Amino acid sequence: MKNIQETNIEDLTTNPNRLLTEKQSAKVLNLSYQTLKRALRYNGRIPFYRMNSRISYKASDLLAYLDSCRVEKTN
Numbered sequence: 900m901k902n903i904q905e906t907n908i909e910d911l912t913t914n915p916n917r918l919l920t921e922k923q924s925a926k927v928l929n930l931s932y933q934t935l936k937r938a939l940r941y942n943g944r945i946p947f948y949r950m951n952s953r954i955s956y957k958a959s960d961l962l963a964y965l966d967s968c969r970v971e972k973t974n
Contacts (some may be wrong), residue, residue, distance in 0.1 A: 908962075917958040921955075927961055
């Protein structure tokens with residue numbers, strides 16, 4: 900598994916089924932770990948997997964969340 904600093908959007912698009920840790924996911928989304936945990940996971944904005952006490956996020960779910968945040972300028 901790549902280390903946290905090496906996780907980026909290009910990696911996610913080439914392997915959308917990859918599972919990322921909470922720290923990796925927060926880094927990809929440019930959020931703090933606490934923001935990811937509170938604002939997104941607890942409010943159900945990003946689906947996640949719970950395996951025992953570990954939380955993981957699917958790369959495709961992170962990409963879908965990023966797409967949902969996109970704002971396009973309208974004339």
